[in-house]
Amino acid sequence: MRKIWILARATVLEALRRKDLYVLLILTVVIIGGAALINFFGVQALQKKFLKDISFTVINIFTIIISVTVTARQLPYELENRTIYPLLAKPISRLHFLLGKYLGALIISTFTLLLFSTIFLVTLVLFQASTDWIFLQAIYLRFLSLALIVALVLCLSLFVTQSANVTISLLLCIGASVISRSITLMYEKLDPFFQALAAAMYWVLPHLDLFDLSKKVVHNWPPISAYVLIFLTIYAGIYTFVFLTVGLLRFRRRML
Numbered sequence: 463m464r465k466i467w468i469l470a471r472a473t474v475l476e477a478l479r480r481k482d483l484y485v486l487l488i489l490t491v492v493i494i495g496g497a498a499l500i501n502f503f504g505v506q507a508l509q510k511k512f513l514k515d516i517s518f519t520v521i522n523i524f525t526i527i528i529s530v531t532v533t534a535r536q537l538p539y540e541l542e543n544r545t546i547y548p549l550l551a552k553p554i555s556r557l558h559f560l561l562g563k564y565l566g567a568l569i570i571s572t573f574t575l576l577l578f579s580t581i582f583l584v585t586l587v588l589f590q591a592s593t594d595w596i597f598l599q600a601i602y603l604r605f606l607s608l609a610l611i612v613a614l615v616l617c618l619s620l621f622v623t624q625s626a627n628v629t630i631s632l633l634l635c636i637g638a639s640v641i642s643r644s645i646t647l648m649y650e651k652l653d654p655f656f657q658a659l660a661a662a663m664y665w666v667l668p669h670l671d672l673f674d675l676s677k678k679v680v681h682n683w684p685p686i687s688a689y690v691l692i693f694l695t696i697y698a699g700i701y702t703f704v705f706l707t708v709g710l711l712r713f714r715r716r717m718l
Contacts, residue, residue, distance in 0.1 A: 465554050469562020470569060476539075477532050477570040487577065511680050517582045518676035522604065523636065524578060529571035529608050530631045533615040536563045538624040556713050564616055564706060571608045575601065595685040600675035602691070606698040607673035611635055613702040614668070617709035620716065635670055668701045 477483070540546035546559070579601050611631070618627045672694060675686070 465558045466562045466565060469554075469559060470566035473536065473563055473566025474569050474573075477566070483528060483570070483574060513585065514680045515676070517585065518600070518679060521575070521578045521582060522674065522676060525571060525575045525604065525608060526611065526632070526635045528574045529567065529611050530615050530628055530635065532570050533563075533567040533612045534619055534624050534627045534631065536567060536616065537619045557710060560616070560706065560710055560713055564612060567612045567616065568609055571612060572605060575604055575608060594679075594682060596675060596683055597679050599685055599691065600679050603673040603675055603694060606694060607670050610668055610670070610698045610701050610705070613705035613709070617705040617712075620709050620712040634667065668697075672697070 537546075614634070615627060615631045618631060622630065675683075678686070
């Protein structure tokens with residue numbers, strides 16, 4: 463565990479030295495602050511819901527961007543700079559290396575989520591907009607989705623190039639609900655072969671839209687059932703385990 467933590471800590475420090483997080487942090491403050499300004503135009507009835515909607519949209523998109531870009535560069539960066547060779551020459555297995563990179567990317571993604579959520583909460587307090595327990599549930603489910611996304615991106619980085627990985631991952635993560643709805647709407651109009659292909663995609667690809675409670679937060683829904691949270695926790699855990707296992711099998715067969 464100590465070896466995994468050392469690798470994770472190095473990953474976090476390397477990510478913090480880059481400017482990506484700070485740029486998105488500034489954009490988050492600007493966008494949420496701009497959304498709050500609608501209050502000055504006299505639209506009191508819509509201001510709070512609009513503020514919540516914009517804030518959660520920003521949080522969801524920016525945390526996904528950070529998790530994808532940070533994770534996608536891990537293995538290519540180590541290979542390009544040849545720093546992976548002295549690491550694996552030490553008593554560090556490929557399993558330790560992969561888990562260390564996973565944990566580090568997940569930590570920086572979670573830190574980003576908590577930072578953006580804190581900005582959101584401060585804004586709600588300043589503009590006297592209330593929230594409920596469902597907000598904490600939404601943050602927890604977003605964390606689960608980030609755990610799954612980091613595992614997915616890390617797995618893909620062992621099969622495709624960094625640029626292709628970022629493109630594919632962002633399409634899958636940000637367009638998850640669009641992909642699901644498109645498959646559902648087009649299924650009956652497809653040929654049998656493409657129906658089978660669409661069905662396979664629908665059931666194999668993770669449904670990241672299940673982890674999005676932003677609209678429920680915006681409209682002040684009551685908290686969701688504990689059984690739903692348990693199911694989604696197991697759901698995310700299974701996909702995370704599968705992606706990390708596939709990545710490890712690929713990593714072990716890769717010639718370095």
